[in-house]
Each structure stands twice: as structure tokens, then as C-alpha cells.
Amino acid sequence: MMKCDYCDSKATVFLTQLAEGQMKKVCLCDSCAKERGVTDPTGFSLADMLLGNFQKEVGGPVVQRKEKVAGGAKVCPECGFTFEDLQKVRRFGCGNCYKVFSDEVAMMLRGMHKGASHIGKVPEGLMEFHYRQQRLDELRTKLEQAIASESYEDAADLRDEIHTLDETEVGK
Amino acid sequence: MMRFSTLIRHPAEWMAGGASEQSAVITSRIRLARNLRGHSFPGWAKKGERAEALEILRPAVEGLPAMKDAFSRELGELSSVQKQVLVERHLISREHAARGDGSGAVIERRQSFSIMLNEEDHLRMQSIRSGLKLTEAYKALSELDSMLEQKVDYAFDPTLGYLTTCPTNLGTGLRASAMLHLPALVLSDQIGPVLQAVNKIGLAVRGLYGEGTESLGNLYQISNQSTLGESEETIINRLERVISQVATHEENARAKLMEDDPDMVADKIGRAYGVLRHAHIIDSKEALNHLSLLRLGGNIGFFPAESVNLCDTLLMDIQQAHLQLHAGAKLSPEARDSIRAEIVRSRLQSLDSPDIRISKNNDTDRFPEGGNPEDA
Numbered sequence: 001m002m003k004c005d006y007c008d009s010k011a012t013v014f015l016t017q018l019a020e021g022q023m024k025k026v027c028l029c030d031s032c033a034k035e036r037g038v039t040d041p042t043g044f045s046l047a048d049m050l051l052g053n054f055q056k057e058v059g060g061p062v063v064q065r066k067e068k069v070a071g072g073a074k075v076c077p078e079c080g081f082t083f084e085d086l087q088k089v090r091r092f093g094c095g096n097c098y099k100v101f102s103d104e105v106a107m108m109l110r111g112m113h114k115g116a117s118h119i120g121k122v123p124e125g126l127m128e129f130h131y132r133q134q135r136l137d138e139l140r141t142k143l144e145q146a147i148a149s150e151s152y153e154d155a156a157d158l159r160d161e162i163h164t165l166d167e168t169e170v171g172k
Numbered sequence: 173m174m175r176f177s178t179l180i181r182h183p184a185e186w187m188a189g190g191a192s193e194q195s196a197v198i199t200s201r202i203r204l205a206r207n208l209r210g211h212s213f214p215g216w217a218k219k220g221e222r223a224e225a226l227e228i229l230r231p232a233v234e235g236l237p238a239m240k241d242a243f244s245r246e247l248g249e250l251s252s253v254q255k256q257v258l259v260e261r262h263l264i265s266r267e268h269a270a271r272g273d274g275s276g277a278v279i280e281r282r283q284s285f286s287i288m289l290n291e292e293d294h295l296r297m298q299s300i301r302s303g304l305k306l307t308e309a310y311k312a313l314s315e316l317d318s319m320l321e322q323k324v325d326y327a328f329d330p331t332l333g334y335l336t337t338c339p340t341n342l343g344t345g346l347r348a349s350a351m352l353h354l355p356a357l358v359l360s361d362q363i364g365p366v367l368q369a370v371n372k373i374g375l376a377v378r379g380l381y382g383e384g385t386e387s388l389g390n391l392y393q394i395s396n397q398s399t400l401g402e403s404e405e406t407i408i409n410r411l412e413r414v415i416s417q418v419a420t421h422e423e424n425a426r427a428k429l430m431e432d433d434p435d436m437v438a439d440k441i442g443r444a445y446g447v448l449r450h451a452h453i454i455d456s457k458e459a460l461n462h463l464s465l466l467r468l469g470g471n472i473g474f475f476p477a478e479s480v481n482l483c484d485t486l487l488m489d490i491q492q493a494h495l496q497l498h499a500g501a502k503l504s505p506e507a508r509d510s511i512r513a514e515i516v517r518s519r520l521q522s523l524d525s526p527d528i529r530i531s532k533n534n535d536t537d538r539f540p541e542g543g544n545p546e547d548a
Contacts, residue, residue, distance in 0.1 A: 079212040093216035095327030095335040108339050115401015118333030120344045123321045
């Protein structure tokens with residue numbers, strides 16, 4: 001039986017990652033894992049943190065990712081970036097943050113640039129992707145409404161349409 | 173795999189660019205910031221996520237036709253001196269040089285393109301050209317960008333444009349800049365008002381070396397600040413227009429100086445030549461300032477036109493990391509100053525003393541090598 005690195009209970013969470021040419025491994029029991037907020041076993045920084053050889057990234061922002069967020073504050077569901085982080089670094093965690101923090105973005109952009117919306121180059125294919133996503137969202141909302149109002153025939157049609165659209169992947 | 177020494181042995185293509193009609197503009201540079209969709213930005217990504225992004229980006233970038241047989245490294249593979257040399261050549265940013273594994277640099281053989289991987293953004297792509305060629309540099313880089321876009325998915329929003337770590341780069345992700353050599357505007361005390369005027373129309377101006385308002389070597393950089401709400405073309409056209417105006421001001425100031433105070437100009441250039449040819453200990457500040465005057469001498473016909481390129485190459489080669497690389501050892505400041513002087517002396521060995529043909533009664537011979545502002 002593998003024992004937890006922190007107590008003698010049975011380890012159920014294993015983190016093994018190759019970092020800087022070295023294999024790093026951490027074993028945790030259920031309760032120690034929860035206590036330390038380990039929910040994402042693919043995270044390198046977690047392994048580093050638990051091993052105690054946590055290295056500050058040279059040149060990167062100084063904030064460290066928080067595992068727990070104070071109740072109510074906005075968090076990006078895709079990357080875990082919080083409102084607090086935004087206030088500290090005035091930068092964002094990922095592309096999706098711009099949606100999550102759209103109000104803050106609007107405030108920050110005031111007076112920063114010549115305009116508020118993009119004019120210029122647009123990546124080919126991406127627009128196509130964007131419109132497809134928009135259409136999918138639309139259809140899904142309609143589908144929910146159709147189900148809610150028990151119009152099953154419409155729902156079936158919508159489902160088929162979503163299915164077809166979903167399968168036409170943008171050719172990359 | 174291209175070796176570091178091979179990359180660095182030759183001066184960049186832009187350094188050997190030859191005399192351009194706008195002699196005050198040394199280089200034009202275009203930078204584009206791009207990020208991968210569905211990946212955390214490099215500064216926020218965990219190590220594993222950064223490695224993942226690098227695994228996607230590096231082969232895509234290396235596979236570009238322009239990057240055939242390019243110099244490509246993860247930054248952890250380079251020594252700090254090597255990274256510093258790349259900074260001095262404007263191939264990677266100072267911030268990027270502080271990074272290690274998980275970040276990379278892919279540099280085209282002739283050093284006209286360089287792509288930083290996992291800098292502040294996943295991709296920071298750059299192209300440099302000699303002279304005022306922002307449009308040309310943009311076209312070349314945009315082509316490269318379009319090819320990359322076929323292989324990887326960019327983070328893009330129809331309203332905010334290309335999504336970047338810092339909102340100051342949103343939209344086009346474009347930073348266009350030019351490096352200018354403005355000795356006559358400095359000598360005639362006109363530099364302040366000129367730069368203020370440039371600043372007023374929303375462009376950023378800074379000295380290339382030195383802190384604050386001080387600029388060593390009379391070198392200045394002008395770039396756009398706004399990236400959102402205007403097309404690449406609009407941004408670049410405005411910059412080219414303004415830069416070209418500043419360059420014309422410089423040409424006029426040169427002509428005016430030669431008319432008003434030719435002895436002062438000849439004296440300054442002559443002294444700079446004397447010091448550079450004969451000094452045995454020279455710090456970088458002194459060297460930069462004298463090289464600036466030597467370059468001016470080349471522009472107004474005191475020296476052959478090739479001397480301008482000689483100065484531009486020396487600007488790189490006398491910097492700290494280049495000296496260390498040259499010496500193959502860590503150098504004390506004293507040792508640096510003496511090696512710097514040695515390099516300068518040897519490069520200028522075959523440069524004849526200034527051909528100062530000032531004749532106060534003969535206006536026609538004042539700009540023997542096409543330095544006449546009317547030609548600009």
C-alpha cells in the first residue's frame with residue numbers, strides 16, 4: 001500500500017510529473033489532498049508546492065494561483081484567474097478572462113486606445129468558428145425552450161441541426 | 173541545428189542594410205502579439221500548461237518556410253551571456269532573457285525574423301528591416317502570421333481583436349517602431365520640442381540607451397501606443413509619416429549646423445574620430461557618443477558611406493555581452509573598457525581621417541556625399 005506523504009493513511013491521489021529533467025512524485029490520501037486543495041492532478045505547480053521546492057517563476061507575474069477563492073468574487077472558470085489577481089497584475093489569465101471580466105475590461109480600456117473595438121486583421125477560419133459557436137448557442141437555447149414547452153417535434157429537429165453543425169469541424 | 177556562434181558570427185541583415193535615403197532612420201521593427209485559444213497565457217499558466225503550449229508552438233513555428241534551418245532553442249539551453257547577446261541584437265526582449273525552460277526563441281538565419289515563445293504572450297513575433305520600411309516589415313511578418321494561423325488556433329474576439337495578456341496590446345497586437353539617430357537635433361537643442369510633438373499625437377518616444385530623458389548615442393525609438401480601434405495600415409501609415417517628418421527635421425538641422433557652425437561640427441567629428449582611433453580604455457557611454465558623431469560624419473560626407481554601417485555594427489559589438497562573448501570569459505569593467513577600445517581601434521584601422529571640406533565661401537561642396545537635405 002502506498003502511504004500518504006503527509007500522514008500514514010492510504011494514498012489515493014498521485015501526482016507524477018517530469019519537471020526540469022527530474023521525476024517528481026507526490027502521494028496523498030483523500031483528506032490531505034482535499035486539505036491542500038488538490039483537485040487538479042495534472043498541475044505541476046501543485047507538485048512543486050507540496051514538495052516544498054516551490055520556485056518563483058523568473059519574469060512571470062508574482063501572483064500565485066489560488067486554489068480557493070473568497071465567496072462571491074469573480075473567477076474565470078477556465079483558468080482560475082480571480083478579480084483579486086486582476087487588480088494585482090492588471091493583466092489576464094487567458095482569453096476567456098476577457099469575457100468573465102468584461103466590465104473590468106471596459107473600465108481598463110477607457111482612454112487606453114484610439115477605439116474600443118477591433119479594426120484590422122482577422123484570423124481566417126476563426127470568424128467561421130466564431131459564428132458557428134454563436135449559432136450553436138442559439139440552437140441550444142431554443143432546444144431548451146422547446147423541451148420546456150414540450151414541443152418535442154421541434155426539439156428533435158433542433159437536436160438534429162445541432163448535431164450536424166457540431167460535426168462540421170472547422171478544417172484545421 | 174544552427175549553432176549560436178553561426179547565428180551571431182554575421183551581423184544581422186539590417187545592420188548591413190546599406191545607406192538609405194532617410195539616413196536618420198536606422199531600423200524599422202514590427203512586433204505582433206498572439207496567443208493560443210483555450211490555453212492560459214504564459215504568465216498565468218502552470219509549468220505543465222506552458223510546456224504544453226510550447227509543444228504546440230515550437231514545431232508550428234519551426235515548420236514555417238521562412239524558419240527553415242533557423243536557430244531554435246528553449247531558453248534554458250542558452251547561457252545568460254548568450255541570451256544577453258540576443259537582447260543586445262534586439263532579437264529577444266530583456267524580459268524574455270530572464271526566462272528559462274518552458275520558453276523559447278526561434279530566430280531566422282539572417283536575423284530578420286525572430287519569434288519568442290511563451291514571452292508575456294504565447295507568441296511575440298518580430299521582423300526588423302534597415303531604414304524606414306515599416307510597411308514592408310509588416311507585410312513580411314503578417315504573411316508569416318497568416319501561415320501560423322493555419323496551424324494553430326489564436327485567441328481572438330470579434331470586438332477586442334487578438335487577445336493578449338496585457339490589455340495595452342489588444343486588437344491588432346501590433347507594435348511598430350523605428351530606431352532613429354538624431355545627433356543634429358540634439359546638438360542644436362531642438363530634440364525636446366520635436367519629441368514632445370511626437371508624443372502629443374499619441375506615439376511613444378524613448379531613448380534607446382540610458383535612463384529617462386538621457387539618450388546615449390543620440391538614438392531614439394518611436395512607436396505606436398494604441399493597438400485597438402485602428403487597422404494595422406492606419407497605425408503604420410501614421411508612424412511612417414511622423415518618422416519621416418522627424419528624419420527630415422534631422423536632415424534640416426544637419427544642414428543648418430553646417431551652415432551656422434561648420435567648425436564646431438568638424439571639431440566634434442574630428443575629436444570623436446581621434447578618440448575612437450586611439451583610445452585604449454573606453455566605457456560604453458563614451459564609445460556610443462563618439463560613434464554617434466562618427467556616424468553623423470559618414471552621413472554628411474566626412475567619411476565614405478560604408479562607415480555608417482561600420483558604426484551600426486559597432487553599436488552592437490561594443491556592448492557588454494558581445495564583449496564577453498568575444499573574450500570568451502567574464503570580464504571586469506576595466507577589462508571590458510580595454511577590450512572595447514581594442515575592438516573599436518581595429519575596426520576603424522582603415523578609416524581615413526575625416527575629409528573635412530568646409531569652405532565658408534563655397535556652399536556647393538558642403539554635402540559631398542548626398543547629405544543634402546533636398547535629396548531626402
